[in-house]
Each structure stands twice: as structure tokens, then as C-alpha cells.
Amino acid sequence: MLRTLGLILVALSLAGCTPPPTARLAAGTPLETVPAVDADRYLGLWFEVVRADHGFERDCDGVTAYYERREDGDIRVINRCWKNGLEGEFDLAEGRARIVNTNSNAELEVSFFGPFFGDYWIIDLAEDYSWAVVSEPKGRYLWILTRDPQPGDAFIEARLAELRARGFNTDGLIRPQQWNSIEDMPRSGLPG
Structure with missing residues (x-):
């Protein structure tokens, strides 16, 4: 029993050391966030149009993230996806985010599993809050989010070119299927 437990712990620790397949090429240089985010304007519904491959969103399409204020000042996070296509099985994950850097509001931490938080850094943001690019300090994870499910x-391609200029390897990024319009999107799991 102890040997099995030991092997599991070794496997988990090795898996934790393996970087995701899409990462920042210039990982040694600090990743910069946007200078300022109006947290209230950032709230609401976002569509994931590009992501780096990682296990917790494997086979997800129609991915959305919804952010709203909680009574304690943190942010409620509702992530939704449909497995293996827009007609697939619905999956919902609810968590919370907290702002770590209150000078810029661009550095957050998100948790879906109790006390365990992961970095959520806003590294690019449209002036009108119509799109955002999110990563983490080392650039191992990457999402392009938009308010429109079909940004074109x-x-x-413009966002990918900007990411390449910032040292990201954009090979292998995933473009999940997305709804044709906000009206076509199911409301399952969203408030109101």
C-alpha cells in the first residue's frame, strides 16, 4: 500500500514539473500584464476562442467564462463547456477569483478546488473590453477571450502575431468550436 502511494506521489510530482505543450519561448524574462484593469468592466460573459492545451479543458467546445462580484468582494467564476462538440455533454465548473495586485487589477488568482489558487494574469486587453488575453507569470497557459463568440x-491572427512577438509559441493552440452568436448560446449554468 505504501509503495503504491509512493509511486502515485512520484508520478504526480513529475507531472507537475512538465510544462504544458504551448508555452512562452522566452520563459526567463518576466511576463508583463496590462497597466490597469477596471474590474467592474471586466465582469460579465466571455467566450474562449483560443487556448493552450491543458488537461482541465480537454475536449471542451463552446467554452465560456462568466465573472460577477461576490458579497465578500471576490469574483464568482462560472466556466462552462460542452464535451466533444457543441451538442456534447454539458460541463460546469464554479470557482472564485481574487485580485492580487490592486494597483493594476491585472493579476488575479483563481480557485476551483478549495484553498488551491492558480495565477490569472491579464496580459492584453482591448480598450473597449471586447477582448482579453490571459496567461500566468511564466506564460505556460494561454487564453484569448472575446465578448463575441465569432470574432473572425x-x-x-492579429492576436497570435502579437503573442509571437512577445515570445509565445503559438503552434498547437486550440481553437474550440464556438456558438454562432450570443443568441444561439444555451443559458445553462448562467445566473438569471
């Missing part, structure tokens, strides 16, 4: 190929 030219928009995505």
Missing part, C-alpha cells in the same frame, strides 16, 4: 479569423 483576422482578429485571431
